[in-house]
Each structure stands twice: as C-alpha cells, then as structure tokens.
Amino acid sequence: MTAWMENFVQNRLPELALGALFVAAAVAVTLIASRLVNRLMCRLIERQKKINSGSATILAFFRYIAVAAVYFAGFAVIVSNIPALSAGVNKVLAAGGILAVIGGLAAQEALGSVVSGLMILAFKPFVIGDVVRCVDTNISGVIEEITLRHTAIRTYENKRVIVPNSVMNSAIVENADYADSRVCVFLEIGVTYESNVQLAKQLLAETVAAQPDYLDVRTPDQKAEGAPEVQVVVLALADSAVTLRASLWARDNATAFRLKCAVQEEILQVYERAGVEIAYPHMVVVPKQQDV
Missing domain, CATH: 3.30.70.100 (Alpha-Beta Plaits)
Structure with a gap:
C-alpha cells in the first residue's frame, strides 16, 4: 500500500464516511420534517374548511411555502457542512445578479402565477369551496385548491381543471357564493x-x-x-x-x-x-x- 493510500485511509476516509452519514441523516430528517409539516397543514386546512373558508384558503396556499422552506433549510444545512459544495455555492452566489436576470426571464410566467396567487389570496374573489364559473371558458365547478402556481376546479363530473393563477386573476369569474350564497x-x-x-x-x-x-x-x-x-x-x-x-x-x-x-x-x-x-x-x- 502506498503512502498516499495509507494517508487516505487514515485521514480522508473517516471524514468522507462521516460526511456521507451526515448527508444521509440530513436528507432523512428533511424528508420526515416536510412530510410532518405537510400532514399538519392538511389537518389544519380540513378543520378550517368547516369553520372559515377564507382561513382554509390561506393555509392551503402557504402549505406549499412551508414545505418548500423545509426543503430549503435542509439543503442549506447540507451545503454549509460540506466544504466542496459550500465553495461551489459561494461561486454561484457571486454571479447571482446574472443568474437572477436569466432566471427571471425564464420563469416570468411562473413568477406571474405566484404573484397572481398572492393577489387572489389578498382580495379573495373566491375561496376554497366556492361554486364558480369562468365566463370566458365556461368552466364551472367548485374551487378545490389554490397553490403557488394554479387553481384547481372540481367540475360537476368530478374532474379537475387546472387553471394558472395568472389566468384566474384576470378572468371574469361568476361566484355563486360571493357575499350571498342564495x-x-x-x-x-x-x-x-x-x-x-x-x-x-x-x-x-x-x-x-x-x-x-x-x-x-x-x-x-x-x-x-x-x-x-x-x-x-x-x-x-x-x-x-x-x-x-x-x-x-x-x-x-x-x-x-x-x-x-x-x-x-x-x-x-x-x-x-x-x-x-x-x-x-x-x-x-x-x-x-x-x-x-
């Protein structure tokens, strides 16, 4: 066995093994935490549907943000404890301005849907459980979910129509439950x-x-x-x-x-x-x- 091999086995191999174990543990903890957060939010949403549809709509929207935050935190912990990945991320962040411009242009439509979702959440033209009809497309059904990107409408045939939030925010919507459900x-x-x-x-x-x-x-x-x-x-x-x-x-x-x-x-x-x-x-x- 050469001197380099002996040095690797004595010094680097235990460090790499510990690093691999840490990454595996961090991934496992992240997955478990995201599942627990998602399950907790779903229970809160179902409970709020019986009390207040507006609160249920807000919780349903922020459920995806909470799950994404857990994944981001797990990724940050893993990267910060691995020197090679940390150095690479620092270089990427150094070019963050250019990447932000490129990413903004590439994801313009997706970001528009996110902003439209926030507008829907703020002004509440409809909430989860409302019976609506999109006048332009003649799509009728019940609002089942409002995510970061789209709104899910359950039709009377029990089918799901997925409409981007940017479309729903600018569409003419007939809401049978707005202010007066009669x-x-x-x-x-x-x-x-x-x-x-x-x-x-x-x-x-x-x-x-x-x-x-x-x-x-x-x-x-x-x-x-x-x-x-x-x-x-x-x-x-x-x-x-x-x-x-x-x-x-x-x-x-x-x-x-x-x-x-x-x-x-x-x-x-x-x-x-x-x-x-x-x-x-x-x-x-x-x-x-x-x-x-």
Missing part, C-alpha cells in the same frame, strides 16, 4: 293555448312553494303588501305554446339543482290531474278541399 334558477314550462293559463300559473306556484328546499326571499314589507311567494310569469307566446317561467330560490347551488329537478317531476303529475296540457312541437295539417 341562488335563483328559472324553470320554463310551455302549456298549450287551449289550457287554462291562469290555472297553470297557480298550480306551478303552489308546487314550487310546497317544496322543502324552496327559499322564500320576500322581505317583510313585500309580505305585508301581498307579494306572491313564488313569481310565475308568462315569458313568451311561442308558436305552439304559452311559456311560463317560475323563479326558484334556494340556499345554494346544489340545493337549487335538486329543487328544479323535484319541481319538474311533480308538475307533470299535477298538470295531468288538472287537465293542463304541456305543449310540445307539433304540426297541424289541413287538407286542401278540391272544387266539386
């Missing part, structure tokens, strides 16, 4: 001209009012003045039908959908018993009489 949906039904239109309006209003999910939104003054509980109007005189429209109020979007389905199913039976005929497209053919 929802009004319109139910349009066409009856024939031969039917009693006033009876059809009365039966439709009574059917809607009898539903447990229907929400009476009249003010005390409107009730005192005798305003109808359910507004039913003649919307149009179509070619083969008188179109009636009823305003269905419910406490939220999901309840409004269930209410509309229930009214449609019941009004069929109510009209059938009352002799009110629901119109459908048809054509009356009159044969031309021939001259005798």
